[in-house]
Amino acid sequence: MTKIAIIGAGASGLIAALHAKNRDNSIDLYEKNSIIGKKITVSGNGKCNIANKNITKYDYFGNNLDFLEYGLKEFGFLKFEKFCNEMGLYLSVKEDGKVYPRSFESTSVIKIFEEKLSEKGVNLHLSSEIKKITRQNDKFILEPNGKDINFYDKVLISTGSKASPKLGGSSFSENMAKSFGHNLFPSYPSLVQLETKKKQVSRMSGVKIEAKVTLLSKEYKKVSVEGDVLFTKYGLSGFAILDISFFVSKLLLENKKVILSIDMIPEFSIDKLQSIMIKNCRNNPNSSFDTMLMGLLPLKIAKYISFELGFAKKRLEDLSLKDVKKVIYLIKDFRCSIEDTHGFDYAEVCGGGIDTLEVDSKTMESKLVKNLYFSGESLDIVGKRGGYNFAFAWMSGYLAGKSLKG
Numbered sequence: 001m002t003k004i005a006i007i008g009a010g011a012s013g014l015i016a017a018l019h020a021k022n023r024d025n026s027i028d029l030y031e032k033n034s035i036i037g038k039k040i041t042v043s044g045n046g047k048c049n050i051a052n053k054n055i056t057k058y059d060y061f062g063n064n065l066d067f068l069e070y071g072l073k074e075f076g077f078l079k080f081e082k083f084c085n086e087m088g089l090y091l092s093v094k095e096d097g098k099v100y101p102r103s104f105e106s107t108s109v110i111k112i113f114e115e116k117l118s119e120k121g122v123n124l125h126l127s128s129e130i131k132k133i134t135r136q137n138d139k140f141i142l143e144p145n146g147k148d149i150n151f152y153d154k155v156l157i158s159t160g161s162k163a164s165p166k167l168g169g170s171s172f173s174e175n176m177a178k179s180f181g182h183n184l185f186p187s188y189p190s191l192v193q194l195e196t197k198k199k200q201v202s203r204m205s206g207v208k209i210e211a212k213v214t215l216l217s218k219e220y221k222k223v224s225v226e227g228d229v230l231f232t233k234y235g236l237s238g239f240a241i242l243d244i245s246f247f248v249s250k251l252l253l254e255n256k257k258v259i260l261s262i263d264m265i266p267e268f269s270i271d272k273l274q275s276i277m278i279k280n281c282r283n284n285p286n287s288s289f290d291t292m293l294m295g296l297l298p299l300k301i302a303k304y305i306s307f308e309l310g311f312a313k314k315r316l317e318d319l320s321l322k323d324v325k326k327v328i329y330l331i332k333d334f335r336c337s338i339e340d341t342h343g344f345d346y347a348e349v350c351g352g353g354i355d356t357l358e359v360d361s362k363t364m365e366s367k368l369v370k371n372l373y374f375s376g377e378s379l380d381i382v383g384k385r386g387g388y389n390f391a392f393a394w395m396s397g398y399l400a401g402k403s404l405k406g
Helices: 011-020 040-046 065-074 077-087 106-120 172-179 199-203 239-253 270-283 289-294 299-309 321-332 388-405
Strands: 002-007 025-030 091-093 098-101 123-125 130-136 139-144 150-152 154-157 184-190 208-216 223-231 235-237 259-263 334-337 349-354 372-374
Touching (some): 002 011, 002 130, 002 139, 002 150, 011 025, 040 106, 065 388, 077 106, 077 388, 098 106, 106 123, 130 172, 139 154, 154 172, 154 388, 172 184, 172 349, 199 299, 208 239, 223 239, 235 239, 239 349, 299 321, 321 334, 372 388
Parallel strands (some): 002 025, 002 154, 025 123, 154 372
Antiparallel strands (some): 091 098, 130 139, 139 150, 208 223, 208 259
């Protein structure tokens, strides 16, 4: 009987275990956490965004996006949906392509997978951390939590990356891949908040606005994202910031200077905003400058602009056209120098990782070590926000499982 070890019971490891199990093999699924699918439990702001319907290889970043082509054809959304439905897990697909369980609760996903693992006869080992894998002749040697050494014919590493260590993230997959001779691309946080030393940002801490964020960079031209931006004590958060963080992280990794431009009122052009302000000055000459801004922006931002320009004591009748243009410049092009990301501890996912040129795109098997497999976030593939990373985890786990089955 073929003995298989799958390390990591996240999305990728779970689907791999279910597709790999048959009468002729024994599968041990190891998970360092006390529950399976820890990342699934926090996805989609609690609503469990577990996939995306509209996926192409261009929704991902990595040094070899062609690696995705076979998997996208072999295990696209329709096949994933069929797999879920056959387990009794039904999905809700939103207009933007985001996919959720119909219950909008991660509990249903976890419970269904737990039952299916048991039905299939997969041996689930919770709170079991594997710290090292070695190879002796044709066998892989694993030592879980200092217990008896186990020998396996095949091993899948699906432990993810070092993003979100509180959810179980670690550098295990990178360390093991390196020990077996694999090339690694430097890892970096992605879908992560950004840090700045600009004091004005901390003064606006707690304020969230809908904005347009543009990366001012020679390397990445015309990279702009619209969405919410949250000002914090350390810097910037919000969906727009998470979405642009991939590019920022890459530049910081290369020690490049990073500057973001934030348009705080993207729905108004410069001319439109100027027209509004001039009209306001004419209609309300005795109103304070702060009052005019509070009609357009949250109080803390209005106070910041007022303080920055020295207009706190000015009435609207005192504002010149030049003054109005200064205000518009600050609103439409608020610039922040980014010093760092908020780190792996707060990142949802991680870029970089195992070189996919050294992994078979159809089976997820290492091209360097027979019967050693990698799937999910451990590989040099990282997706956009909105279920794309889970989609890759399911897809790569499915391919690995089919191959492990033999």
